[in-house]
Each structure stands twice: as structure tokens, then as C-alpha cells.
Amino acid sequence: MSMHNHLRRLGRIWIDWPIYFITTCTFKRRAILASNEVVKILVDEWxxxxxxxGWAIGRYVIMPDHVHFFCSAELDAKSLPTFMQAWNQWTSKRMARQLKFSGLRVGR
Structure with missing residues (x-):
């Protein structure tokens, strides 16, 4: 049996203006996102x-320890990894500052 117990990935499709489906989790999967105050911070940052x-955010789902959202880049947008790293930093810093969350990991 293979060491990898996940589904085989599909082939790549290249289109001019892709829409990405993103899932990102809290550090150590802490259930800290299920409050109106946190939702406001996430939506403001989106x-x-x-x-x-240069990233447009579409529909989203916020769960206690992770979020799902659709996003698409404008022509002159930063790269997806750069955007995600910055978004994680902005939201972490705002939650730590405004909600007095302790032990939040900022960035990577």
C-alpha cells in the first residue's frame, strides 16, 4: 500500500482568470473563529x-477553526502565497490587538 493515503490529484487546467477555493486553518486548529467579533475582523480584512x-474575495464559510473562501486576482495582484501570508498576518494581529487573544501565531 502507498504511503500516501489521500486522493490522487486531478490534472491542471490553465485559464486566464482563475477563481481559487481556499481553505486555511487556525494555528493548532484552535477554535477561535466562532464569534461575531472575529467574523467582523475576517470580513473587514477580506x-x-x-x-x-489586488485580490477580490467572493463567498466564504467561517468555521470555528478554519475558513473557506473563493478569491480571484486582479491583473496587477500580488501572488497568492504573498496575499495569503499577509492576510493571515493582518487577521492574527487584529484579533490579538482588538480581542486580546493571547498566543496567536502571526504569519508562518
Missing amino acids: HDAHERH
Whole structure:
């Protein structure tokens, strides 16, 4: 049996303006996202993402320890890894500052 117990990945499709489906988790899967205050921070940062990095955010689902969302880049947008790293930093810093969360990991 193979060491890898996950589904085989599908082939790649190249299109001009892809829409990405993103899933990102909290550090150590801490269940800290299930509050109105956190939801406001996440949504505010998604709105600002277009102006800061050229990424438009579509539909999203916020779970206690992770989020799912669709996003698409403008022509002059930062790379997806750069955007995600920055978004994780912005949201972590705002939650730590505004909600007094301790032990939040910022960035990687």
C-alpha cells in the first residue's frame, strides 16, 4: 500500500482568470473563529484585500477553526502565497490587538 493515503490529484487546467477555493486553518486548529467579533475582523480584512493586494474575495464559510473562501486576482495582484501570508498576518494581529487573544501565531 502507498504511503500516501489521500486522493490522487486531478490534472491542471490553465485559464486566464482563475477563481481559487481556499481553505486555511487556525494555528493548532484552535477554535477561535466562532464569534461575531472575529467574523467582523475576517470580513473587514477580506474587503481590504482588494485594495491592499489586488485580490477580490467572493463567498466564504467561517468555521470555528478554519475558513473557506473563493478569491480571484486582479491583473496587477500580488501572488497568492504573498496575499495569503499577509492576510493571515493582518487577521492574527487584529484579533490579538482588538480581542486580546493571547498566543496567536502571526504569519508562518
